[in-house]
Amino acid sequence: MKLLKLVPDDTNIKFLKWRVPFYIVSVMLMILSWVAVFTMGLNYGVDFAGGQEVQLTFEQRDEAPIPQLRELVGGLGYGEPVVQEFGQPNQVSIRVPLPEGTEDTPGAATAIGDRVIAAISAEYPGVRKDGNDTVSGKVAGEFRTAALYALLAAMAAIAIYIWVRFEWQFGVGALFALVHDVSLTMGFFAITQLEFSLQIIAAILAIIGYSLNDTIVVYDRIRENLKKFRKMPLPELLDLSVNETLARTIMTSLTLLIALIPLLLFGPASLFGMVAAITLGIFVGTYSSIYMAAPILIWLGVTSTSFVPQEGKADQQEKIARGEA
Amino acid sequence: MLEFPRWRKIWLWGLTLVVMACAIPSFFSMAGVAWPEDLPEPTVNLGLDLAGGSHILLEAQPNQVAARRLENMEEDVRIALGNAEPQIRIGDVSTRDGRLSFMLDDASQIDRTREILTPLMNGQGLTREWELSVVDTNRVVLTPTQQAIDSAVSQAMDSATNVIRQRIDKLGTREPTIIRQADTRIVVQVPGLQDPEQLKQLVGQTAQLEFKLVDQDALPSDVAQGIAPPGSEIVPYAAGTPQEGTSIAVRRLGGIQGDNLTSAKAGVDPQTNENVVNIQFNQQGSQRFAQLTTQNVGKPFAMILDGKVLSAPNINEPITGGRAQIAGSFTPDSANALAISLSSGALPVDLSIVEERTVGPDLGADSIKAGLIAMGVGSLLVIALMIATYGRFGVYATCALVINVIMILGIMAVLNTTLTLPGIAGFVLTIGAAVDANVLINERIREERKRGRRVVTAVENGYREASRAIYDANITNFIAGVLLFLFGSGPIRGFAVVLIIGLFTSVFTGVTLTRMWVAAWLKAKRPREINI
Numbered sequence: 001m002k003l004l005k006l007v008p009d010d011t012n013i014k015f016l017k018w019r020v021p022f023y024i025v026s027v028m029l030m031i032l033s034w035v036a037v038f039t040m041g042l043n044y045g046v047d048f049a050g051g052q053e054v055q056l057t058f059e060q061r062d063e064a065p066i067p068q069l070r071e072l073v074g075g076l077g078y079g080e081p082v083v084q085e086f087g088q089p090n091q092v093s094i095r096v097p098l099p100e101g102t103e104d105t106p107g108a109a110t111a112i113g114d115r116v117i118a119a120i121s122a123e124y125p126g127v128r129k130d131g132n133d134t135v136s137g138k139v140a141g142e143f144r145t146a147a148l149y150a151l152l153a154a155m156a157a158i159a160i161y162i163w164v165r166f167e168w169q170f171g172v173g174a175l176f177a178l179v180h181d182v183s184l185t186m187g188f189f190a191i192t193q194l195e196f197s198l199q200i201i202a203a204i205l206a207i208i209g210y211s212l213n214d215t216i217v218v219y220d221r222i223r224e225n226l227k228k229f230r231k232m233p234l235p236e237l238l239d240l241s242v243n244e245t246l247a248r249t250i251m252t253s254l255t256l257l258i259a260l261i262p263l264l265l266f267g268p269a270s271l272f273g274m275v276a277a278i279t280l281g282i283f284v285g286t287y288s289s290i291y292m293a294a295p296i297l298i299w300l301g302v303t304s305t306s307f308v309p310q311e312g313k314a315d316q317q318e319k320i321a322r323g324e325a
Numbered sequence: 326m327l328e329f330p331r332w333r334k335i336w337l338w339g340l341t342l343v344v345m346a347c348a349i350p351s352f353f354s355m356a357g358v359a360w361p362e363d364l365p366e367p368t369v370n371l372g373l374d375l376a377g378g379s380h381i382l383l384e385a386q387p388n389q390v391a392a393r394r395l396e397n398m399e400e401d402v403r404i405a406l407g408n409a410e411p412q413i414r415i416g417d418v419s420t421r422d423g424r425l426s427f428m429l430d431d432a433s434q435i436d437r438t439r440e441i442l443t444p445l446m447n448g449q450g451l452t453r454e455w456e457l458s459v460v461d462t463n464r465v466v467l468t469p470t471q472q473a474i475d476s477a478v479s480q481a482m483d484s485a486t487n488v489i490r491q492r493i494d495k496l497g498t499r500e501p502t503i504i505r506q507a508d509t510r511i512v513v514q515v516p517g518l519q520d521p522e523q524l525k526q527l528v529g530q531t532a533q534l535e536f537k538l539v540d541q542d543a544l545p546s547d548v549a550q551g552i553a554p555p556g557s558e559i560v561p562y563a564a565g566t567p568q569e570g571t572s573i574a575v576r577r578l579g580g581i582q583g584d585n586l587t588s589a590k591a592g593v594d595p596q597t598n599e600n601v602v603n604i605q606f607n608q609q610g611s612q613r614f615a616q617l618t619t620q621n622v623g624k625p626f627a628m629i630l631d632g633k634v635l636s637a638p639n640i641n642e643p644i645t646g647g648r649a650q651i652a653g654s655f656t657p658d659s660a661n662a663l664a665i666s667l668s669s670g671a672l673p674v675d676l677s678i679v680e681e682r683t684v685g686p687d688l689g690a691d692s693i694k695a696g697l698i699a700m701g702v703g704s705l706l707v708i709a710l711m712i713a714t715y716g717r718f719g720v721y722a723t724c725a726l727v728i729n730v731i732m733i734l735g736i737m738a739v740l741n742t743t744l745t746l747p748g749i750a751g752f753v754l755t756i757g758a759a760v761d762a763n764v765l766i767n768e769r770i771r772e773e774r775k776r777g778r779r780v781v782t783a784v785e786n787g788y789r790e791a792s793r794a795i796y797d798a799n800i801t802n803f804i805a806g807v808l809l810f811l812f813g814s815g816p817i818r819g820f821a822v823v824l825i826i827g828l829f830t831s832v833f834t835g836v837t838l839t840r841m842w843v844a845a846w847l848k849a850k851r852p853r854e855i856n857i
Contacts, residue, residue, distance in 0.1 A: 003713065003715065005714070009775065106386070106677035106678075106679050107529075107677035107679070109678075109680075110678040110681055129683075129685055130687060131683060132682070132683040133681065133683075134681045135681075136384075136678075136679040142814065143814050146812060146813055146814040147813070149812045150808065150813040150817055153811075154804075154805040154809055157804045157805065158801050158805055161800065161804055165797055199747055199750070201817055202819075203750060205820060206750050206751070206753070206820075208805065209758075209802045209824070210754065212802065213802070216794055216798045216801065220794035224790070245768075247768050248764050248765055251714065251768070252764050254710065255711070255757070255760045256753075256757045258710065259700075259704065259757070260703065261703070262698075262703045262706070263700065263703060263753070266695060266698060266699045266702070267695050267696055268691060268695040268696055270746060271692070271746060271749070274746075274747070274750055275750075278750065
């Protein structure tokens with residue numbers, strides 16, 4: 001049986017030839033992402049913003065009465081609700097933010113939620129309530145800090161581990177690649193205004209995990225080649241390492257994508273945001289391992305002696321004393 | 326690398342099969358199997374986001390516990406000093422800033438006051454619960470110690486948890502989970518509950534019932550402005566009553582708390598056809614109720630629930646049997662909820678719902694179904710690609726992947742963890758990691774063969790060289806997973822648990838098991854050429 005080969009043998013693509021333009025574009029994309037996050041803002045779900053979100057199915061209708069619902073819920077005086085289709089055309093999700101000044105009132109979110117549901121049930125008696133989340137301002141604040149700490153702690157710990165296992169330049173490189181991935185994902189959520197919830201944090205963590213995996217595979221090969229080819233110039237050696245691991249990179253990314261795409265297309269609506277983020281992350285993570293994590297090693301001054309046992313200070317002094325240096 | 330002694334094979338297969346077996350109860354009913362009772366049955370619980378149900382997070386305001394203690398202390402102090410021989414007269418009583426302070430009419434009684442109050446200031450085991458200080462020779466200030474407040478809050482939370490459990494048990498729902506969380510929170514989870522309205526009514530109601538005399542001397546104009554005469558307080562009428570929006574003045578002290586009840590039942594008053602709750606006091610409560618009603622025939626008294634007046638009827642005759650009827654414009658549902666709440670006892674502290682998540686069973690089932698179909702399709706495609714690319718080695722990888730998934734479920738079952746939607750994202754990531762491990766190994770074997778290595782050497786090198794990157798990647802992800810578990814909240818933890826378990830099983834299946842299989846094949850066939 002002839003086996004499938006996705007990548008031809010002995011590729012020799014000069015990935016690093018365009019490293020400067022790629023870097024400029026990537027850094028600009030990162031900056032643009034943060035500009036988008038700060039100007040357009042993230043569409044925080046109830047987890048992080050507090051308030052109420054309810055999912056409804058209108059079983060007797062083909063389409064949910066979205067404009068009427070918007071007017072009905074908006075008329076309750078809690079501010080503008082977000083009403084959108086959720087999965088099927090006759091399913092909607094309605095999100096009501098916490099009115100200003102109620103962030104510190106513990107029962108406010110639930111009270112609002114009860115009134116919204118009562119109003120909808122009175123207007124549309126046959127509606128099926130599929131889900132209801134209410135989160136108070138304080139709990140939402142705790143979710144925000146917990147998510148932020150979890151992300152920062154995980155990224156810092158990863159960088160330290162790689163620094164210990166490789167060299168400090170590799171730790172910086174891996175961290176930089178992760179910052180790149182997280183930035184672009186945040187930018188994606190700012191631009192698409194997809195709901196940013198706790199699930200998305202889980203997705204970002206999955207992206208970090210995947211991208212890191214990729215970076216380590218490339219780094220591991222660089223380390224191996226640095227020991228093997230002492231005289232090879234670094235850019236050439238990086239290209240060689242990326243090319244040698246290219247088949248694996250493509251194969252792994254592809255398998256993950258074909259596992260994710262059915263989930264994206266046919267999976268539950270409640271998973272859509274999360275799966276979309278992870279799918280994007282596969283592309284971003286693969287790219288960053290090659291174009292962010294590798295070239296930075298050149299600028300951070302990795303040399304072929306990085307993994308050779310260094311002479312200690314005592315050895316050097318001894319040499320000087322003997323007049324050899 | 327490829328040597329596997331017999332004992333090692335037995336041990337690896339044994340471990341694999343035992344862990345896989347633990348996943349069985351999660352898929353098939355264990356009815357009819359003689360399972361030892363002390364041993365918890367290993368099952369994976371589905372989170373409420375998948376199974377449907379209600380999750381409610383309740384939070385107490387600790388200040389309220391302190392305020393109530395202060396109020397009780399005031400009453401105790403008044404009684405103790407009033408009963409003293411000769412009586413000690415006090416005035417200008419204040420409970421502001423969390424302290425009880427009052428003035429002695431006669432400053433020379435300070436030492437006797439101190440003596441009388443000492444027993445009140447010590448808690449159980451003679452721990453000091455209040456500090457007494459004297460200001461300006463005749464003002465006594467009692468300050469609660471922080472330790473005493475903390476332990477009072479902790480006790481209040483414990484008993485609140487019990488009360489909540491009793492109330493929910495009376496609802497008859499199946500397997501509710503009620504856990505105290507942090508210092509001032511209680512988590513209530515009821516799987517499969519469709520409509521959480523009644524549940525919310527039950528847990529949200531403090532059910533602090535009080536009977537207090539109406540202060541008839543209060544000027545209506547003062548009451549309307551919220552000004553209470555000395556010794557009285559203004560209490561608003563409850564929502565839904567005919568007098569809603571107005572308030573009355575009641576005497577602060579000398580009332581009866583409604584916690585001395587033996588039963589509370591919802592019913593209908595045959596005369597007025599109104600929904601009511603019939604209560605029966607215990608012996609102590611009956612005596613006090615009889616005393617109160619005998620002394621105040623003809624005067625109105627207010628029935629107050631959680632600081633809101635339900636009704637304020639006149640006492641027509643002394644009530645000595647300990648029976649009373651509470652009327653307050655109830656619906657059948659709210660009368661029933663109040664009856665359940667009253668008979669389980671009042672919450673020692675108000676609880677407010679700070680987070681509520683309800684997932685309808687239909688959505689949960691839809692999510693699982695759609696998720697399973699999509700994962701099934703994805704898995705088949707991955708398997709097809711793996712076999713098409715790596716042939717025999719792809720088959721090994723596929724077997725490892727299937728075992729991996731079952732082992733993750735098995736370990737989750739043993740640890741009784743809960744699978745949630747974010748947990749499924751964790752699954753996707755670990756399966757990705759497992760596939761990647763095999764891709765790394767197989768690509769490396771290909772490479773080694775290309776360099777002209779012999780089959781056995783190529784396989785050995787493939788496993789050795791690839792393992793380094795696999796271990797590094799998995800250890801970093803493990804570190805990240807542990808930190809997520811420590812710092813993260815609910816959904817993030819669900820993700821982290823699956824991730825951590827999955828990292829171990831995917832290295833075990835993807836590296837160790839496949840190596841054992843490949844080694845066995847190489848030893849048996851001794852092929853000179855491999856198709857990879």
